[in-house]
Amino acid sequence: MKFEVTILGSSSATPVYNRNPTAQLLNCNEKFYLIDCGEGTQQQLIKFGIKASKIDHVFISHLHGDHYFGLIGLLSSMHLNGRTKPMKLFGPEPLLDILNLQFKHSDTILKFPIEFTAIQAEQPSLIFENNDVTVETIILNHRIPCTGFKFKEKKRLRKLLVEKLEADQVPLEYYPLLKRGVDLDLPNGSTILNTDYTTDSAEPKTYCYCSDTIADGSYLNSIQDCTVLYHEATFLHDLLERAIFTHHTTALQAAEIALNTGAGKLLIGHFSSRYKTLQPLLEEAAAVFPNTELALEGVTYLI
Amino acid sequence: MKFEVTILGSSSATPVYNRNPTAQLLNCNEKFYLIDCGEGTQQQLIKFGIKASKIDHVFISHLHGDHYFGLIGLLSSMHLNGRTKPMKLFGPEPLLDILNLQFKHSDTILKFPIEFTAIQAEQPSLIFENNDVTVETIILNHRIPCTGFKFKEKKRLRKLLVEKLEADQVPLEYYPLLKRGVDLDLPNGSTILNTDYTTDSAEPKTYCYCSDTIADGSYLNSIQDCTVLYHEATFLHDLLERAIFTHHTTALQAAEIALNTGAGKLLIGHFSSRYKTLQPLLEEAAAVFPNTELALEGVTYLI
Numbered sequence: 106m107k108f109e110v111t112i113l114g115s116s117s118a119t120p121v122y123n124r125n126p127t128a129q130l131l132n133c134n135e136k137f138y139l140i141d142c143g144e145g146t147q148q149q150l151i152k153f154g155i156k157a158s159k160i161d162h163v164f165i166s167h168l169h170g171d172h173y174f175g176l177i178g179l180l181s182s183m184h185l186n187g188r189t190k191p192m193k194l195f196g197p198e199p200l201l202d203i204l205n206l207q208f209k210h211s212d213t214i215l216k217f218p219i220e221f222t223a224i225q226a227e228q229p230s231l232i233f234e235n236n237d238v239t240v241e242t243i244i245l246n247h248r249i250p251c252t253g254f255k256f257k258e259k260k261r262l263r264k265l266l267v268e269k270l271e272a273d274q275v276p277l278e279y280y281p282l283l284k285r286g287v288d289l290d291l292p293n294g295s296t297i298l299n300t301d302y303t304t305d306s307a308e309p310k311t312y313c314y315c316s317d318t319i320a321d322g323s324y325l326n327s328i329q330d331c332t333v334l335y336h337e338a339t340f341l342h343d344l345l346e347r348a349i350f351t352h353h354t355t356a357l358q359a360a361e362i363a364l365n366t367g368a369g370k371l372l373i374g375h376f377s378s379r380y381k382t383l384q385p386l387l388e389e390a391a392a393v394f395p396n397t398e399l400a401l402e403g404v405t406y407l408i
Numbered sequence: 409m410k411f412e413v414t415i416l417g418s419s420s421a422t423p424v425y426n427r428n429p430t431a432q433l434l435n436c437n438e439k440f441y442l443i444d445c446g447e448g449t450q451q452q453l454i455k456f457g458i459k460a461s462k463i464d465h466v467f468i469s470h471l472h473g474d475h476y477f478g479l480i481g482l483l484s485s486m487h488l489n490g491r492t493k494p495m496k497l498f499g500p501e502p503l504l505d506i507l508n509l510q511f512k513h514s515d516t517i518l519k520f521p522i523e524f525t526a527i528q529a530e531q532p533s534l535i536f537e538n539n540d541v542t543v544e545t546i547i548l549n550h551r552i553p554c555t556g557f558k559f560k561e562k563k564r565l566r567k568l569l570v571e572k573l574e575a576d577q578v579p580l581e582y583y584p585l586l587k588r589g590v591d592l593d594l595p596n597g598s599t600i601l602n603t604d605y606t607t608d609s610a611e612p613k614t615y616c617y618c619s620d621t622i623a624d625g626s627y628l629n630s631i632q633d634c635t636v637l638y639h640e641a642t643f644l645h646d647l648l649e650r651a652i653f654t655h656h657t658t659a660l661q662a663a664e665i666a667l668n669t670g671a672g673k674l675l676i677g678h679f680s681s682r683y684k685t686l687q688p689l690l691e692e693a694a695a696v697f698p699n700t701e702l703a704l705e706g707v708t709y710l711i
Contacts, residue, residue, distance in 0.1 A: 118485075119450075119484075119485040119488050119489065120450060120451050120454065120481075120485070121454065122451075122454045122455060125451065126481075144447055144448060144450070144451070144477075144478065144481040145447060145448045145451055147423060147447070148423050148425075148428065148447070148448055148451075151423065151424065151425045168510075168513040168514050170481055170484045170510065170514055171484075174447075174477075174480055174481045174484075174510075175447065177477055178423075178429075178447040178473055178477045181422075181473045181474075181477075182422040182423070186422065197513070199509075199513045202509065203509055203510055203513065206502075206505065206506055207471075207473065207477075210471040210500070210502045210506065210552075211471050211472050211473055211552065212551060212552050249513075249514065
């Protein structure tokens with residue numbers, strides 16, 4: 106099953122040339138989940154040849170503009186391009202009022218429904234699930250209410266050993282139960298063990314998205330042992346005081362968090378506009394947590 | 409005196425690769441007036457090397473998103489970059505509520521004042537003037553209230569013929585009055601004629617900005633004889649029905665308007681995303697009004 110994330114924006118606060126405000130597109134089994142939507146996200150989708158119409162779920166972490174100012178434009182363009190299928194939108198409660206006020210004054214009655222779920226930033230909770238994935242909030246500590254998101258694959262069904270099933274002439278109608286790990290006691294007294302005819306599926310992977318937050322450790326329980334951790338790393342550690350003052354994280358701190366929570370891999374992003382080159386941020390983090398990569402726009406990272 | 413306009417965005421409705429939603433920057437005597445502000449305008453300013461801090465006046469024509477969704481991000485970045493000087497903002501009355509709702513939920517108290525003037529789209533009126541320019545509204549006919557803007561240079565003072573003034577030993581204190589076209593009757597009975605010591609300044613130029621509108625002729629009086637007319641030309645004339653239905657203008661109609669109002673030059677823009685190349689729009693307009701140019705992003709046009 107495909108499980109990968111494409112970076113659409115990696116800048117913090119103000120855009121700089123070649124770095125846009127935060128947005129990411131998660132592909133989980135060819136379903137597309139947009140995570141945050143800074144200004145220019147729809148232009149980034151066009152630039153990278155991604156059809157916006159594929160997106161059916163949007164998750165907004167908080168109401169600082171660099172994480173959502175592109176949403177109204179994206180939704181408006183979907184409307185103008187004739188979208189009719191629903192859009193599931195998750196975000197802080199005032200987000201819907203902000204959108205609706207703008208739709209009202211442009212005299213826009215959307216051709217598609219927005220199915221809005223207001224997120225509370227008080228305790229971690231399951232906010233979405235389908236056949237592929239669950240999404241839980243991560244309660245971050247920022248200047249305004251802010252949540253990260255933990256995308257966890259669902260455990261896949263066991264894989265059938267088809268050749269062996271056919272050789273032993275196991276009836277087709279037994280297959281679905283074997284895939285679910287059920288052993289079958291037949292009327293003739295024999296037993297079909299699912300472990301004889303199936304193998305276990307891969308362990309579910311998790312993607313944790315943490316932006317923006319001070320590195321205060323309060324949310325570490327929520328992100329234990331994830332496959333890929335995206336964590337903001339707005340500053341180098343020589344600006345720790347500034348990071349604390351603005352409720353952000355340094356590259357060193359992001360690496361320590363990855364190390365302490367047993368992450369498989371760390372992606373850092375949300376870079377301050379003061380950094381023209383990003384190599385120093387990567388080096389600072391990789392010195393502590395070697396399997397670190399920069400979240401670079403247009404690049405897709407496997408999870 | 410410098411009087412020129414730089415195109416920042418030329419797309420209608422939805423952005424397409426390499427064409428952004430509408431925004432233009434007018435430079436009049438090194439004062440900068442932003443006209444409309446579609447999503448991504450701040451990124452366009454960065455791309456073209458223009459400092460946003462120079463902008464002290466913003467004019468928003470109407471509340472369709474392709475004309476203003478970039479404003480909240482631009483103002484937020486100005487705030488984050490430490491701006492303290494006031495911003496004069498002109499636009500439809502609900503614009504301020506839309507901005508304030510978003511500032512409220514991001515917990516932003518702007519470091520600079522927004523001096524807002526609500527524009528009525530009922531009759532043309534003078535909405536701004538300073539030493540360089542007057543700005544009047546043009547009442548357009550679109551699906552929601554929409555105004556264009558007429559920027560008119562002020563008549564400059566007469567130019568002194570300094571060598572002649574010095575040769576005839578005309579006292580310095582007479583100069584300001586001569587520049588204003590006053591003749592001086594001296595106590596000794598002689599007269600100093602300003603036409604002997606000054607020449608007339610150039611005729612004031614005008615820039616008219618018309619987007620978005622149906623080409624119904626209702627606003628032609630407001631744009632008579634302008635030096636440069638920017639007019640939307642969303643469609644080719646084979647889509648006239650669509651233009652009428654959506655309250656837009658075709659390239660042919662824009663050219664007829666330029667011809668009928670005696671414009672010096674026509675700039676066309678607000679191109680539908682259906683047009684991958686713009687040459688057919690230019691050819692259609694130029695066949696009727698030869699002095700037509702496409703409004704191309706990053707290009708500066710003298711007025």
